[in-house]
Amino acid sequence: MSYIDINNLWKEYGDQVVLERINAQVKKGDFITIVGASGCGKTTFLKMLLGTESPSRGAIVLDGKPIPAEPSAERGIVFQRYSVFPHMTVLKNVMLARELEHSRLLGLLFGTKRSAAKKEATELLERVGLGHALNKYPHELSGGMQQRLALAQSLMRKPAILLLDEPFGALDPGIRADMHALVLDLWKQHQLTIFMITHDLKEGFSLGTRLWVFDKLRHDPQAPNAYGARVTYDIPVGQADRSLYRQLNRQLDANAQPATPV
């Protein structure tokens, strides 16, 4: 049995079918990048993995059990924005995971436990390249540094699965390349299973082990919401070639539609 089983997953909002018949198996350690036109349900899919949305039909099974229907510590997340706590310094943002874990009542640690958490957080922050900014507040950091912080913060709790929702969408191209290297590095080091949404097809081709393309196979021009998106391609990265890339690129452009309000 695989690590994550996605069984005949549907998501509908009233008449609008967002996702239909999603079936997939995911192994531990897979790094899956998800691309698709905007409004095709990528984020809805990620939210179901996260537990903030529930499937209309079908189920996601994690390690033989239905995935918990609310966010929990085994699934870390980095959003495009607002992932870090503005009222805490960089160091405290990362220490928080350990404090929440060991101090159920106050969420605060003292003495040796505190020093241990501090040391661990500092090491993690040094690894993501924020060793020089421990006592800064998030608003003093650039966008790229904030995302590094968000990654470190998530990893402190040692999640098995890391969900990334267009984490680098708001960053400059140069910084994005650095972030790719960092994510790959952390993925190997922490043996994570990663799902990453991106709107950048190139990112999908260069990162990870599998590329999923979400797209509508059936389309009714009279009722554009009648059919949902499916996983139209599941490509092992590394075996994809240039012509496939160009073909997908054209297809996604053609099917691009205004984002549906969800």
Next chain:
Amino acid sequence: MKKLINQHPNKTARWFLGLLPFAILLVLYLIASDARLTENPNDKLLPAFASFGDAIYRMAFEANKRSGDILLWVDTASSLTRLAWGVGISALAGLVFGVLNGTIPFLRASFSPMVTFLSLIPPMAILPILFIGFGLGELAKVMLIVIGITPFLIRDLQQRVLEIPAEQLIKAQTLGASTWQIMLRVVLPQVLPRLIDAVRLSLGAAWLFLIAAEAIAADQGLGYRIFLVRRYLAMDVILPYVLWITLLAFVVDYGLKKISLWCFPWFHSLTATQGNGK
């Protein structure tokens, strides 16, 4: 010549322009007061500055012949005590209920309509009920302030909690936080500076309720004194008292602002950068 919207006064000019209306007001008062006093030296409506000096000396530095108290300080102390109790209780209630309502949907469903209902009752209309229920002592006056501003504080704080991005609450859960821990470590510290903002906004109303309650039933207090000496048309006491209340209100407001800047530097630089369109 630049357009008017692009011309900015320098520092000296700003001070001058800021003080100018005060100076004009002062001069107008002096002219009017002088005109009335030449007509009738016993006029009480617009006293001369010398009368103000006498009244201030009498109220602030001389013991009252009958009670032996220095009235201004006794009045100030009892008014500020009532204000502190009223605003303190309201702030605490606003924080507790605001955070609970904002964080827990089931509590919000139950309390939010009630708080909205309470906030729409004009507090002055139930002042008689307070006097009947709590007697004419300190409690009724404090309660008027509490009833007057608590619903506003709860609603404001609840709104501030709801404005915290959902991403943060989800993130905290993925770090293993319980509901209680989220309230304690994520929500509470982020709304504390907003509580100070809300309290500053509600202080005007708090003073209003304080003075109204003192005017109706009290034996000391700034509002009580003003309404007492009104019987003798004692403008020489009323106007200094009004200025003194204004100064106290300013000091309290300024103090809260400084406390907020000092305790929550992240909040103020955050709102400053957002203000710049970032």
